[in-house]
Amino acid sequence: MGYIGGIIILLCINSIAVMGVSLLTGFTGIFSLGHAAYMALGAYTAGILTVEHGVHWFLAILAGGLLAMVVAYLIGIPTLKLMGDYYAIASIGLVESIRLILENWQSVTRGARGYPGIEGFTTLPVAVAFFLVMAIVMVHLINSRYGRAFKACRDDYLAASLLGYNTARYRVLSLAVSGFYCGVAGALLAGFMSFIQPVMFDMMKSTELTSMVVFGGLGSLSGTLLASVIITLVTELFRPISQYRMLIYGGVLVAIMVLRPEGIMGSKELWNLRRKR
Amino acid sequence: MTSVALLELSDVSKSFGGVKAVDRLSFSIEKGETLGLIGPNGAGKTTVFNLITGLYPLDGGKITFKGEDISQLKPHEIIPKGIARTFQNLRLFPRASSVENVMTACRKESYSFLEALTHLGRWRHCEQRAMERAMDLLKLVGIADRAQQAAGTLPYGHQRKLEIARALALEPELLLLDEPAAGMNPEEVDELNALIRRISQELGITIIVIEHHMELVMEICPRIVCMNFGAKIAEGSPAEIQCHPEVLAAYLGEEV
Numbered sequence A: 001m002g003y004i005g006g007i008i009i010l011l012c013i014n015s016i017a018v019m020g021v022s023l024l025t026g027f028t029g030i031f032s033l034g035h036a037a038y039m040a041l042g043a044y045t046a047g048i049l050t051v052e053h054g055v056h057w058f059l060a061i062l063a064g065g066l067l068a069m070v071v072a073y074l075i076g077i078p079t080l081k082l083m084g085d086y087y088a089i090a091s092i093g094l095v096e097s098i099r100l101i102l103e104n105w106q107s108v109t110r111g112a113r114g115y116p117g118i119e120g121f122t123t124l125p126v127a128v129a130f131f132l133v134m135a136i137v138m139v140h141l142i143n144s145r146y147g148r149a150f151k152a153c154r155d156d157y158l159a160a161s162l163l164g165y166n167t168a169r170y171r172v173l174s175l176a177v178s179g180f181y182c183g184v185a186g187a188l189l190a191g192f193m194s195f196i197q198p199v200m201f202d203m204m205k206s207t208e209l210t211s212m213v214v215f216g217g218l219g220s221l222s223g224t225l226l227a228s229v230i231i232t233l234v235t236e237l238f239r240p241i242s243q244y245r246m247l248i249y250g251g252v253l254v255a256i257m258v259l260r261p262e263g264i265m266g267s268k269e270l271w272n273l274r275r276k277r
Numbered sequence B: 001m002t003s004v005a006l007l008e009l010s011d012v013s014k015s016f017g018g019v020k021a022v023d024r025l026s027f028s029i030e031k032g033e034t035l036g037l038i039g040p041n042g043a044g045k046t047t048v049f050n051l052i053t054g055l056y057p058l059d060g061g062k063i064t065f066k067g068e069d070i071s072q073l074k075p076h077e078i079i080p081k082g083i084a085r086t087f088q089n090l091r092l093f094p095r096a097s098s099v100e101n102v103m104t105a106c107r108k109e110s111y112s113f114l115e116a117l118t119h120l121g122r123w124r125h126c127e128q129r130a131m132e133r134a135m136d137l138l139k140l141v142g143i144a145d146r147a148q149q150a151a152g153t154l155p156y157g158h159q160r161k162l163e164i165a166r167a168l169a170l171e172p173e174l175l176l177l178d179e180p181a182a183g184m185n186p187e188e189v190d191e192l193n194a195l196i197r198r199i200s201q202e203l204g205i206t207i208i209v210i211e212h213h214m215e216l217v218m219e220i221c222p223r224i225v226c227m228n229f230g231a232k233i234a235e236g237s238p239a240e241i242q243c244h245p246e247v248l249a250a251y252l253g254e255e256v
Helices: A002-027 A036-053 A057-080 A086-104 A124-142 A145-155 A157-161 A167-193 A203-216 A221-237 A239-259 B045-052 B075-081 B098-105 B113-118 B123-141 B156-168 B186-201 B214-220 B238-242 B245-252
Strands: B005-016 B019-030 B034-038 B060-065 B083-085 B174-178 B206-210 B223-228 B231-236
Touching (some): A002 A145, A057 A086, A057 A167, A086 A203, A124 A145, A124 B113, A145 A157, A145 B098, A145 B113, A157 B075, A203 A221, A221 A239, B005 B206, B019 B060, B019 B206, B019 B231, B034 B214, B045 B174, B083 B156, B098 B123, B098 B156, B156 B174, B186 B206, B186 B214, B223 B238, B223 B245, B231 B245
Parallel strands (some): B034 B206, B034 B223, B174 B206
Antiparallel strands (some): B005 B019, B005 B060, B223 B231
């Protein structure tokens, strides 16, 4: 598959997860500090289903996404009825709980040492195909009445509810879709690495996802994808200088903050740059 | 023939802490009417709109719309029954274009989640219809040339008109206008006057309008309710209101 191929796969996986977070944070206005939890759910579901139950990898990926979606939905119902940042707080609890469950449920997850021996089903074509399909679906969703509803909830939930929108319902829907995307990304990661470990899905990973969305531009899908490419490449290309690459990673983030505080793209999309003025 | 009131408030009360914002207020409006709601600042006029649209729970009393009790319902349950409103302090979606703002309220053009994800089925047809409808409404309020401009960058008077267009997109039977003329210049007030008449006469929509611009209220509202300290102090025709002693006292202060 080669090194370049590996990086492209990683780019696809990160981009799928970032699209999920972008929908929730960028388009619906809900901050999350725990989306790695949904990736973990997807990864372990796909891993366990393929290794222990001989399920076909494609179904295992979908199952991973669906489980993450169901968990997101269940967490969303109580927390998203409230306005404000309750979900952000709950998401920290979620990501920590999931990590602790994965570390301690030895009989199923094999604990903190990690889960080895997963079939390497995430080949280059699989990763690219998943990315393309999910990107097209996300663009469709945003350019529909649901996208308008999400943005209305983000910009002014009071005005949205006085246009007859049940804002809590749309917030939960956005979270569920977002959970699905991260679940699928996690499942693909499991099939790429062949080995998964609870520490891969900690708060660091969650903040990385949210920071990609913020740096790409809240409310710009192409911007967040661009940010995910830049940040993934920076961390990968400077791998030879090991620990010091985090310095560059930090430097890039600071540079974007200073130069483009509204994110790389603001709330515009790449394909709209020309049309608007 | 007895006419049934479209909207009826009976003994509606609401307090915030010790302040009685609305105090046993009763009035009703019949289909097709245009009612003015006036009163000095802080009289509780906007609170009345907030109570009708379900933003606050009632402390007491009852609100019925088309004979149905809507006192306990939430905004997203009340609005689809046929009530739309604008806001005193504009509540547009500032980053979205004008036409998108109106399309957000075109809720009748509906399609399933699956159709949204795939852009198949009814998606194209519905989106087109919503877009056409939104453009028609922008034309009606006279800002069609600004359709693609971000709502937050429109001149203030245009933003007020855009809010009316957005409210009309809900296809309401009852339209609540909260100070539509605030911040408008005399020319724009004249246009607003004509617009409100068209909404009433051509679209047949019942209107309650809160307004401080007395000339406008007197011209467009055959009947006016005047509030002070949350209670109704007068109700009647513009001529009756203009010389009502309590109204004069409320606005000009009482002689000691």
